[in-house]
Amino acid sequence: MHKRTVEFTVGAFMVMGIVALVLMAFRVSGLSMSDTGDTYTLKAHFENLGGLNERAKVSMAGVTIGRVTKIYLDPEWYSAVVEMEINKSMSTLSKDTSAAILTAGLLGEKYIGLTVGAEEEHLKDGDWIEDTQSALVLEELIGRFLFNKAEEG
């Protein structure tokens, strides 16, 4: 094997590795540079998360505008606290914006859907969303349904 050819193929090998990494980054994992940095944090209390994960989407009208960053239990109220990062471009959410835990499809992943309110004032970094709606837990619904049926019959 000629020395030049060896060097060329090794170089091509390295370039292929870098190309594969770039493809992984942008085509497969959808990494984009503009995503990082420009976000602000909102918090919300929920009665029941019903399987919401960290990194879940926060969306408004079906468009993703942020991610859930942290989930923990409030030891005083015994309710779940969800912290989410919202893109800075969506900084005009009104004070009475409501948050609900929704499901993508029938059995899909849980995400937070925001619905904007009517107030003039905007939510700022670290503010709480007051109006929240918990996840729909299937077992509770079925339980309530059976209970009602039993009462009727």
Place this chain on the structure above:
Amino acid sequence: MISKIQDLGRVGVTVIEAIGAATMLLWNSIFWGGPGSAGFGDLIKQLYSVGVRSLSIIAVAGFFVGMVLGLQGYTILVDFGSEAALGTLVSLTLLRELGPVVTALLFAGRAGSALTAEIGLMKATEQLSAMEMMGVDPLKRVITPRLWAGLISMPILALIFSTVGIWGGAYVAVDMLGIDDGAYWGNMQASVEFYNDVVKGIIKSVAFGWVVTWIAVYQGYASVPTSEGIGKATTQTVVISSLAVLGLDFVLTAVMFGGV
């Protein structure tokens, strides 16, 4: 009875001695000589024989593994009407598990065995002793470039494996089974995270590359310099490094993905 216990003890001592010798070999060759210490040309030559020449088998295997994942995943997911998640399934399986592991197993068979046989034959034909006589350190001259070549090529090969596999899965899913192109790629991009999936897969493949080349190089260096001994060392390389890769994979998965 007593002799049985003695045998057991001897096996234990031999294994621990081998581990010690292998660690000394690693320490002497990798930490005291960077990639270029034996001359950059040697590293390039080894990258060629270890990395470039494994490329074809890795690419072909990756394509078929990706296509099989696409087919198998489809038959399961279609029952739940969620075949749109096929892209997620294929990409996460490849990036987290199959990419690094299958690449490492193929790498052990293709490059590891060749390394052991090469070094073993160098020892049998007394090339290593000749180097020592000339005042050349065979560790730096022979072992160092091979170790670094393995360490550098493994993550590249695993990345290429996963990339080819994801496109193989896309070929089956989109062109043959008629899943929507946007659903395949869109769901994949929504669920694959660069740091959590791609980078952790690369960490795995670096660890596997290190283990496989280390075992291969040590087996060659410590082999009995006869034709039988070299054959045995080559087999040992493939067996031990395959098991080591699978065992280490469990540990790494538990640490990085297990949430423990």
